[in-house]
Amino acid sequence: MSKPAKVARPRRARGSINPADIVSGAFDFFRGVPVDQWSIPQLATHLDVGVTSIYWYFRTKRELLQAMTESAAASFDAGMPAPHGDGWEELLRNFFLDVRRLLAADDLRCDLLIRRVGAVEDTGVREWPRTQQLFAALAEAGMPAPLAQHAFFTLSVYTQGFQLVQRTGSAPLNPAGPGEFEFGLNNILRGLRPLLPDAEDQADSVA
Amino acid sequence: MSKPAKVARPRRARGSINPADIVSGAFDFFRGVPVDQWSIPQLATHLDVGVTSIYWYFRTKRELLQAMTESAAASFDAGMPAPHGDGWEELLRNFFLDVRRLLAADDLRCDLLIRRVGAVEDTGVREWPRTQQLFAALAEAGMPAPLAQHAFFTLSVYTQGFQLVQRTGSAPLNPAGPGEFEFGLNNILRGLRPLLPDAEDQADSVA
DNA sequence: ACCTGAACACCGTTCAAGT
DNA sequence: ACCTGAACACCGTTCAAGT
Numbered sequence: 001m002s003k004p005a006k007v008a009r010p011r012r013a014r015g016s017i018n019p020a021d022i023v024s025g026a027f028d029f030f031r032g033v034p035v036d037q038w039s040i041p042q043l044a045t046h047l048d049v050g051v052t053s054i055y056w057y058f059r060t061k062r063e064l065l066q067a068m069t070e071s072a073a074a075s076f077d078a079g080m081p082a083p084h085g086d087g088w089e090e091l092l093r094n095f096f097l098d099v100r101r102l103l104a105a106d107d108l109r110c111d112l113l114i115r116r117v118g119a120v121e122d123t124g125v126r127e128w129p130r131t132q133q134l135f136a137a138l139a140e141a142g143m144p145a146p147l148a149q150h151a152f153f154t155l156s157v158y159t160q161g162f163q164l165v166q167r168t169g170s171a172p173l174n175p176a177g178p179g180e181f182e183f184g185l186n187n188i189l190r191g192l193r194p195l196l197p198d199a200e201d202q203a204d205s206v207a
Numbered sequence: 208m209s210k211p212a213k214v215a216r217p218r219r220a221r222g223s224i225n226p227a228d229i230v231s232g233a234f235d236f237f238r239g240v241p242v243d244q245w246s247i248p249q250l251a252t253h254l255d256v257g258v259t260s261i262y263w264y265f266r267t268k269r270e271l272l273q274a275m276t277e278s279a280a281a282s283f284d285a286g287m288p289a290p291h292g293d294g295w296e297e298l299l300r301n302f303f304l305d306v307r308r309l310l311a312a313d314d315l316r317c318d319l320l321i322r323r324v325g326a327v328e329d330t331g332v333r334e335w336p337r338t339q340q341l342f343a344a345l346a347e348a349g350m351p352a353p354l355a356q357h358a359f360f361t362l363s364v365y366t367q368g369f370q371l372v373q374r375t376g377s378a379p380l381n382p383a384g385p386g387e388f389e390f391g392l393n394n395i396l397r398g399l400r401p402l403l404p405d406a407e408d409q410a411d412s413v414a
Numbered sequence: 415a416c417c418t419g420a421a422c423a424c425c426g427t428t429c430a431a432g433t
Numbered sequence: 434a435c436c437t438g439a440a441c442a443c444c445g446t447t448c449a450a451g452t
Contacts, residue, residue: 011433014435036243036325039425050437052428061426115322116375118243128379149380154365154391156379161368168323172335172363173356184361184395191398218452221416246444257418259447268445 009048017049019057023071026064031108035117040064065118072112073126076102083134088141088148088196089189095134096155100181103163110167114160142198151192158184216255224256226264230274238315242324247271272325279319280333283309290341295348295355295403296396302341303362307388310370317374321367349405358399365391 022043029046030038040061044051058064079102085094103110111117113126131152138148162181165171229250236253237245247268251258265271286309292301310317318324320333338359345355369388372378 008438012436014433017436040427041425051426052438053436055427056435059427113377114371116377125376125378125381131379150387150390150394153378153380153383153387154394157368157372157391158361158365159368160372160377161364161366164321164371165364165367169332170321170323170367171332171360172338173360174332176360180357180360183357184364187357187361187398187402188391188395189398190401191394191396194397195394215419219417221452224417247446248444258445259419260417262446263416266446 009050012049012053017047017053017057019067022047022054022057022064023067026068027071027108035111062118065112069112069116069119072106072109076109076113077129080128080130083130083137088138088143089193091134091137091141092151092155092192093185093189095130096159096185097182099156099159100163103159104166107167110163114164115167142196144197147192147195151188155185155188158188219256219260224254224260224264226274229254229261229264229271230278233271233275234278234315242318269325272319276319276323276326279313279316283316283320284336287335287337290337290344295345295350296400298341298344298348299358299362299399300392300396302337303366303392304389306363306366307370310366311373314374317370321371322374349403351404354399354402358395362392362395365395 025047026038026043029043038061040054041051044054047054054064058067080098083091083095085091103114134152135145135148139145143151159181162176162184166176169175232254233245233250236250245268247261248258251261254261261271265274287305290298290302292298310321341359342352342355346352350358366388369383369391373383376382
């Protein structure tokens, strides 16, 4: 007993590990750990597989991070409810309250989707599946398509920025109090009102 | 000549390297390189110093990144002009057009200040030196202090979010066309108008 | 006090081989 | 076809020593 025996881990059966297991194990193991400390050998130990098995499915660390980002996007999309609310304003408010709730619920998801840790330039524009439905509902509520696109872009930029600031603590003022997100959301919606076609009585307040 | 002579680099004089040189050399050398490829030994070679010399001034890689972030913040602050414009609306518009211009001008600065590559949680809230002057000017223009704080927070979140999306390409729609930033900026300002004390004729349009 | 190369533990990735 | 430990080049950091 003077030398602890170095027991070789028994060899795993073929098919006992797969990309989905590796990605989900990575979420589990890397959660809360700064991205520069994510280690493939340590992940392999956590998963109880040889390092090389991970490299069989993901040829580089970057490929694994890419798969994690796609997984985070899929779970984000799965969590997004269909557009709901009466009129363009409620539709947009509810949509981005949902977006924010999903981003706030998971820091790791936020890091992968918003801060894009471990990837720039290559993933590019990502589609939000619920977007088509939202635009259809907005059109039905009387919002012209170009305005809907501007509004959507502005609100998504605001929401992502808010979550980023909350995540990194890089706010230029004291941290946002409760209701701060809603203030900005409502303010953007208020700014959109005079741009709607049926807002004639407020048209003169537009610069 | 069958064996290329490994000429030892001549020893540098004391005081020939300092933290400022290291940080500025790091900006030079790391620009355009993904953060996960930043290497201290390679930086040392670039600076023509021994690796250990860098570690004399920065005890860890993190400390060097922290110093780079502070340097980026200082150059950001130095580039920010004093608040300018007539009335609260122009003051805010000009301020955040300036912020955006400075962030857009330098991807590395944007990564350090907005995406916070290589640091979370520890740096915390950063002050923007021009902010005090802006708030003074807004007060003089008749904007109540609490409203000014909300407006500032909303606009800074929007501006950072816009720049982040531009940087990472994670926009949920086609990339923003020219004037897209201004649309959102003007929209937020438009939404603020009815909240000003002298906006009685529009008060009923506030929810 | 500051500068240095060699050394150490570890990481990403590949090799060469098991089954 | 998939799983494996050992090996390789490199990284962050420290050691022990020069001046």
